[in-house]
Amino acid sequence: MSDAVAVVAARANVVGRLPGRYAVAALGIGEQDASALIATTGGWLELSVVNASSTVAVSGERQAVAAIVDTVRSSGHFARGITVGFPVHTSVLESLRDELCEQLPDSEFMEAPVQFIGGTTGDVVAPGTTFGDYWYANLRHTVRFDRAVESAIRCGARAFIEISAHPALLFAIGQNCEGAANLPDGPAVLVGSARRGERFVDALSANIVSAAVADPGYPWGDLGGDPLDGDVDLSGFPNAPMRAVPMWAHPEPLPPVSGLTIAVERWERMVPSTPVAGRHRHLAVLDLGAHRALAQTLCAAIDSHPDTELSAARDAELILVIAPDFEHTDAVRAAGALADLVGAGLLDYPMHIGARCQSVCLVTVGAEQVDAADAVPSAGQAALAAMHRSIGFEHPEQTFSHLDLPSWDLDPVLGVSVITAVLRGFGETALRGSVNGYTLFERTLADAPAVPNWSLDSGVLDDxxxxxxxxxxxxxxxxxxxxxxxxxxxxxxxxxxxxxxxxxxxxxxxxxxxxxxxxxxxxxxxxxxxxxxxxxxxxxxxxxxxxxxxxxxxxxxxxxxxxxxxxxxxxxxxxxxxxxxxxxxxxxxxxxxxxxxxxxxxxxxxxxxxxxxxxxxxxxxxxxxxxxxxxxxxxxxxxxxxxxxxxxxxxxxxxxxxxxxxxxxxxxxxxxxxxxxxxxxxxxxxxxxxxxxxxSRQFERYEGPTDPNLTIVDAVRTQLAAVLGIPQAGEVNLQESLFDLGVDSMLALDLRNRLKRSIGATVSLATLMGDITGDGLVAKLEDADERSHTAQKVDISRD
The missing domain is CATH 3.40.50.720 (NAD(P)-binding Rossmann-like Domain)
Structure with missing residues (x-):
């Protein structure tokens, strides 16, 4: 820790002595375009930072920096000055090498279990590298953050956390991850530590939780143990006198709850909804058994439905998983068959979940007893449905729903009813035959009916x-x-x-x-x-x-x-x-x-x-x-x-x-x-x-938009209002550029993610940081949606 403090002090001492009037600017253009502009701009300028394919920074004389900022903005790209008092990562700093090295500790990097990647070298820092060599290069050489992110991905990094008072690099990390072959679905975690304008404790807590929730191996059970006895100090910290104010909340017992709830499962008949046209949803079918006819009927129903399109599982927003059939309906033999199927990989189907997936629906036959006319539930089907519900808790980004059918023989009418049912988004449902075709039921809880007590003196307690x-x-x-x-x-x-x-x-x-x-x-x-x-x-x-x-x-x-x-x-x-x-x-x-x-x-x-x-x-x-x-x-x-x-x-x-x-x-x-x-x-x-x-076990109800021609417009307006903190979405002027509306790099990253979640489509970060207007964003998204409608459909169950 003392070496780290010495490095910070040495760097501050030397850069504070540089004479001249300098400035730095962040530009939303690529490295080659920046180099070309530097060559044609009067005054001294150098490329100092390459953060991503369309995010760089230049340093130089103040007037030259102001001129290049105006040029980039006039071309419709993002440009903004950065408050830095010296020309970072430029040749001007070469004269300070000896002075810097004299003040640095005589130390070197050692072998460690956590790999350290240099921002200027763009690669893992080798053991034995001296502080003098590394920290001079860190001050003088061009920052290659783009290469550093690539190295981190190559080393297996899937979570990226920026520790700073306000995020400055999350946008660049996201842009570098967009084209990474090892991250087809993007990073598992991309968060900062704090954010300007938000309470530090709130922002930090939310980001810690986000990182923990995204880690499937996070030891949540450790949080429930006994508190540590006494204080656990970090050796040698702090390195300077600090004001000690206790900030931690103390655990408090949950408030008491009086009485018991006695309820029963009840299947409620659902009111049919009127179909409305909307954007296409991509659905996939996975057959865990050998029900080719059922799978083909479902695929045909997806093809014929006006709002769905058949796709591969990795590209689907909703995956239909067909349960295997169980030869025996009694519990003991079904239990043995289920154990054998689990050993053969039955529960591997969540591996097919892709980045766009919102829901995984298990389709069973006879797993539920909806009314007295139904047969006793099939043991294997019911047990697998219970497993499916538990697996859903392991995938908080998706909802795991369940639809029970009356028969394996699925006629086309029932097939269409299945697709309509799953699009409605309820958690536990069942289709049963009725006079007018098929009726959808939803499982709910109701108060148990009043029934008499056992008569304990009737002999029931004899043996x-x-x-x-x-x-x-x-x-x-x-x-x-x-x-x-x-x-x-x-x-x-x-x-x-x-x-x-x-x-x-x-x-x-x-x-x-x-x-x-x-x-x-x-x-x-x-x-x-x-x-x-x-x-x-x-x-x-x-x-x-x-x-x-x-x-x-x-x-x-x-x-x-x-x-x-x-x-x-x-x-x-x-x-x-x-x-x-x-x-x-x-x-x-x-x-x-x-x-x-x-x-x-x-x-x-x-x-x-x-x-x-x-x-x-x-x-x-x-x-x-x-x-x-x-x-x-x-x-x-x-x-x-x-x-x-x-x-x-x-x-x-x-x-x-x-x-x-x-x-x-x-x-x-x-x-x-x-x-x-x-x-x-x-x-x-x-x-x-x-x-x-x-x-939380149900996904957002899909009833279709009220006006299908305004779906994407409404989504853009609503999500822009959300990221900008505008209470009324109607107040967002889509004729303004996103930059003029106040969308910075962090908000662009948030907007991109929101659009992907809400409508399944988005645009590149570079586009959002350009001079695009709200109307221009709508046009790009509508163009992408139109291309998806005309794309060839993929039927995974017919091969």
Whole structure:
């Protein structure tokens, strides 16, 4: 650090002694054009900086710099003077070499894990380079920032962060990345640290979050740990006396939430929308199975729709992913088939997402039970839909939606209905046949209907079996049921329950409680335990067994899927088959809202819970009394209680930030012991925060513009107003040049990105920084849109 301070001081000392009247100017032209103008401009000028293909700077005598600025502006290009008191990066500085080197530390660059790229050399600085050689070159030689960015990309850089009081180089970085072969989709991160006119803390915080969100490997879990004990100082810093004012916010607990929400999934009939003409959207079809006929029908529907165009997946704004068919509809065999498919690369389809992609829609058949007329959901289809919802949390720039069809046989009318449905942008939808063709339904949540409590003195608590009995939820049920008169409780788990807790419950309530170690996924072991402890048959089964092996889609293996499915799915099936049951046995399955909503890092776990929901529906269809309760977040074990929950403190904190809150165990269990005929969701939540999360799972509704001829004009006017901070878009005068409107290099970069997101088209940064007017920008975008309409369509499913 002391060497760095010495370099800054040495540079300031020598440049402050230069005599003369000098100036510097930034020009929006290329290197060759700048050199030609320098040669024809009177007075002394030199090219001092090449930032990008159309961004350079010149230094020289003040009058000569003013003259070249006027010349460049008169040609319709950007030019602006820069407040610098000496001619940076020019031959005038050669006389200062000895004086500079005398004041520099006698140091050299060393080998380091982070590569250092010089702005003037445009390449990685080699170990052993002396400070004298490097810092003189840094002061004297022409800056080749364009080559430095190229070197960074060559070295693998995908994120670019400018540390400065106001961004000056982000525009140039973006321009250099435009033509980079290694960055076809542009940089993953392109942000600054601060921005003039904005509160420093706000700008810095927003940019830090942007960089972290764009990093798929960012360790978010580390943020939920315990705070560091004491201060952690940076050695040797600061190097000068500073005023110490604490600025950091202190963590505060989330406000309490009272009560529980008890809801059910409900499918609402959607009102048909009137089709309106609009700009074309590019759609692609990916078939994960062997449904060539279905894929071809969808491709034909895309071709025939007035607002869509078939394209390759990398160029699509919306990708339709056709789920594979599953030979078996029962949960156990479907679970095995799904695990095998995952091992074969089933979950690799997000790799096809391109830069323009806004939404990925999974198309399933029979995954949802929309009404009583529908068959029990297909287990494999439902589980894959749950996985898809969780994968969506790994791709915050896209929305992952789901459309369920009634049949694999897709006639042309249904094909058109599919395209119309996905363009409407809803998250969870289903098409079903009706008298007038096909009707679109959207999944919503509704308050659960009022139903009576279980009558606990009816014999339902005579012989209770709790799987996962040694876990947190299993023990909560054991306590509650023992307190409310259970005569006998069998706790099944791979390991025995906490003996002190079991002994206490026996003593306080007189309940017979046994806890034999038992792996319910092992049929031999389960049969033996059932023969010994099954008695005359279970009156109530509480199925709380399960495990969580977290992981995002790229890391989910077939083995991880099998492990997540084992206790919940296979374990339940074997309990129903092998454990003695009374004719009126009740079965309460502990599922999760993750199966309904998904979540980050729970791809396999969400599928396991959705399979459990399907098994509940299958058991009810067989005439059994069964309900799957889709739980929210359970309360963490209190001090002194065995900590055997599936969520640790870090996970609980992360889930709570999404809006779910911890449920009080007694309140949660009481909510579950009701005569439900459909599976309820039971959770505690900060309603506003949770709604924000759920709303983010849908992309912007596509109903088409009110006037298709003004689509691009409206987009340009609206986005210009946004970047310029103009409250009313109608006040933007499109006859003015963007420069006169106030668009600088940073705003041009923002405008370009906004246009690409809103209409899928944009122009080069050099064009935006030229003398183009708002009307000229509209004309260029309309010309590009017209060319896209006449381009040849690509059908990926017909090859």
């Amino acid at each position: 209770v079996v709790v799987t996962g009995g040694a876990g947190a939820i299993g023990m909560h049920y054991a306590r509650y049921l023992a307190e409310h008169g259970a005569r006998r409780i069998v706790l099944l788990s791979r390991r025995a329950a906490d003996q002190a807790t079991v002994a206490m419950l026996r003593k306080q309530h007189g309940t017979v409680i046994v806890s034999p170690p038992c792996d319910i996924t092992d049929p031999t072991q389960l049969s033996a335990i059932a023969a010994e402890y099954g008695g005359v048959g279970a009156s109530l089964i509480v199925h709380a067994a399960g495990s969580v092996i977290s992981g995002t889609a790229p890391g989910v293996t077939s083995a991880a899927v099998v492990d997540n499915f084992a206790a919940k799915v296979l374990g339940l099936a074997q309990m129903i088959e092998l454990w003695p049951l009374r004719p009126d046995v009740r079965t309460l399955l502990c599922s999760s809202v993750m199966g309904v909503w998904g979540g980050h890092g729970v791809v396999a776990y969400s599928a396991a819970n959705r399979l459990l929901d399907v098994m509940a529906a299958q058991l009810r269809a067989q005439g059994r009394h069964c309900v799957a309760v889709k739980w929210g977040l359970w309360q963490a074990p209190k001090a002194g209680e065995p900590a055997r929950g599936i969520a640790d403190a870090v996970t609980i904190a992360r889930v709570e930030r999404s809006g779910l809150r911890q449920m009080a165990p007694q309140q949660a269990i009481e909510a579950s012991l009701h005569e439900f005929t459909v599976d309820p969701l039971v959770f505690a939540a900060d309603a506003a925060r949770l709604q924000m999360l759920l709303d």
